[in-house]
Amino acid sequence: MTAHPLDPLSEDEIREVARILRREREVTRPQWRIASIELVEPAKQLVREFRPGDPIERRARVVLWSTETGSAYVAVLSLTTGNEAGEENTVESWQPNRAANPTPPWTSGTTATGPCAPIRRFSRRWPSAASTIPSWCWSTSGPTART
Template sequence: MSGYGHPVTDPHPLDPLTADEIRHVQALLEREREVRRPAWRIASVELAEPSKDVVRAHRAGDAVARAARVVLWRTGDGLAFVAGLSLTD
């Protein structure tokens, strides 16, 4: 994982998604669900925050499960969709 071009050596569960993770989300959507232009637009990609229990239990050096919440819309009919994607499974 990296942030602003620098490796994140001790990630926290609430760290924002990195550019690499966002690119991974786009690649997953294209490969698994054929979400690509011009038929689809990705409106936003953000961290799907873990539960408070997960955050409280986190200790430095623990593996961090990462997930994204994506808002996208289909251009043909204007329907919007919200998707959740695991980035670590």
């Protein structure tokens, strides 16, 4: 049980998010990838008025994408309304995220492409050169992903 409305999502809540997405939207690997799961913060007024023991409405925002179509989505899920009513927790909203590019072309396949491709290809021929490559070229969260 959460002690405060702004506490991060617990391990159980993150598992519940995955369970809801599997049940309601058939989100499973390898067809889907989840980029992030985060707490939807309640309104400031609710946080200010919160007293220990008060019921807390918990919601999660999920960014995910289809590996088949490359389409990104943002979902908002309720983690508490179903528990109170004896019903299942549900997906409250499911919106395409056209602004996101979750699958950059250099993250798939075996050929190094993207802004660091020449550097990475060079380092495979001369491994001693790898120490001079900026760390973000090997990062899985930076401008490129290691291929």
